[in-house]
Amino acid sequence: MSRSSVVDVEALVFDVFGTVVDWHGGVVRDGRALGEEKGLDVDWAAFAEAWREEYQPSLARVRRGEIPWRNLDALHRESLDRLLDRYGLDELSEAERTHLNRVWHRLDPWPDAIPGLNRLRSDYVVAPLSNGHLRLLTNMAKRAGIPWDAILSAELSGHYKPDEEAYRTAVELLDLQPEEVVMVAAHERDLDASRELGLRTAYVHRPLEWGPDRASEAEMPEPSAYDVVATDLVDLAKRLGAEPLI
Template sequence: MPGLGSVRALAFDVFGTVVDWRSGVARDAAAILGARGLDLDWGAFADRWRALYQPSLERVRSGERPWTRLDDLHRESLLQVLEEFGARSLSEAEIEDLNRAWHRLDPWPDAVEGLGRLKRRYVIATLSNGNVSLLVDMAKRAGLPWDAVLGAEVARAYKPLPESYLTTARLLDCRPEECLMVAAHHHDLVAARSCGFRTAYVHRPREFGPAQKDDLPAEHGHDLVVADFLELADALGA
């Protein structure tokens, strides 16, 4: 691909880009809370939990609180969401089980095949805000063939702080321009590009459900804009 010949490693956002977080969280909430007799809008439950994600990360990024792994931030947010939805009587074991829904997310249909093709030609690694144990559990369950599990916990910096991107490149022994950041979120790609990464936008039109609205990819100047990982592999000759 013209202009991308120096790329040696692909760094992937995970939530929403590789896996379908909304359906997985809604599914597990329905199973665990439904067993308690609750009948909620499970998509709305997942959306509300996810809506607390960036605010909780920002308190760490800003220095308001010390480094805290995502599993623990998710649990704090979950307790708030359970209170808001009137689910107040869960046991500690049930809360822990529901919090681990993020470890059990399903990949998008193209993800495993596409990653397998890309792995044959490139180093493929996570560059996620997820903690390492979460990402490893997810990969084992879903068959995600990562060469390395990197990102925020390893760098002690949540995206979009530059340290998260630059540490990933350094640990892969790559210059930033030798790394292609792959994500379904423009803000992630813009931050990676500001660190010298090349960027590939993958369109995930149902990440946030059927009412999702998207930015226009052309407005952000990404190196590649693709529909899925199979098209990405085609574009990169993998």
């Protein structure tokens, strides 16, 4: 997708976990701090992966109507409670469990994320379109200085991605047509679902999403797979012709 072909694009909406912020590194960072404080011997990289692997099954239960809507803090806490015994963390206090569960509010952006977003927002509206809820996304942005123009969440539709309602609601709230919005994600499932509804798509490669030990597993799609295939958010800004910041 060249600059000439995106003249009608007004906004970019972003998957957040893995695309804009490093969830694996954040969970490992906070886990290690907790382990040092309490003398715990835990493989925090494995713990982070196990916790994240609970994510899609939890969302699916809500999407299928097996459990009522609940926000990501509640779903993450249910998953965390299932993992505590497995990793020898069952003696954590309620305050410690609550603090650990809110690590998802404290994730750090990838090094290119803020420079890339700042450059993109010189030409486009930029906003998250995340399964994270508004409080989580707001806390994350304030802590990390993520320069969103607005905060959009699946919570606003009452449907988790990739349900079509999540994308439709975001487009409607932006007062745009689907073809005027680009979905940006490191996950092809997210992009494929949004493309079915007429959104344009931009893939961003994140080989370190699941940690350095699994970087070699990450494969970049062919350039023709989506409207844009970029190495990071700065590269995306360049490909979309966003002007460099002075």
